[in-house]
Amino acid sequence: MTRYVTRERLHVDRIATAWAIKRFVDPDAVFEFVPRTGDLPVGAIPFDMRGAELGHRGGRCTFETLLELHELRDPGLLRMGLIIRGADLPDDPEAPPESPGVAAIFDGIRSAHSGDGDRLRAGEPVCDALYSYCSRPSAPG
Numbered sequence: 001m002t003r004y005v006t007r008e009r010l011h012v013d014r015i016a017t018a019w020a021i022k023r024f025v026d027p028d029a030v031f032e033f034v035p036r037t038g039d040l041p042v043g044a045i046p047f048d049m050r051g052a053e054l055g056h057r058g059g060r061c062t063f064e065t066l067l068e069l070h071e072l073r074d075p076g077l078l079r080m081g082l083i084i085r086g087a088d089l090p091d092d093p094e095a096p097p098e099s100p101g102v103a104a105i106f107d108g109i110r111s112a113h114s115g116d117g118d119r120l121r122a123g124e125p126v127c128d129a130l131y132s133y134c135s136r137p138s139a140p141g
Contacts, residue, residue, distance in 0.1 A: 001028045003044040008033040010116045012106040013061045013088040015123035033116040061085040076135030
């Protein structure tokens with residue numbers, strides 16, 4: 001069982017990254033959430049936190065960095081990464097048209113759930129559905 005840690009108050013990129021870790025990298029992953037200035041638990045792998053290898057890089061969101069680091073080249077995941085980046089970084093000029101809607105759904109998840117574990121659980125079926133949409137042969141992009 002590997003422990004992963006990220007900032008509390010999960011939103012789109014961190015939820016999608018945790019989903020991808022659990023689904024494609026480490027099915028036994030356990031997630032912990034700390035304040036932005038909090039100490040990291042010993043032995044935990046940080047993501048989307050200052051200084052973490054697994055974070056925003058070169059204009060890409062953490063989800064896309066995860067795909068790159070783990071050599072996940074599934075076209076559905078790559079397409080999903082573009083949408084997640086556009087939802088996470090609304091000023092991204094390359095954001096696909098789906099990004100604002102995805103951002104709105106994750107805004108709703110954050111509003112509806114006060115705990116990060118609940119947010120993560122609520123976001124998992126959204127990520128499953130988005131991945132399914134992006135994996136269709138007729139998916140845009």
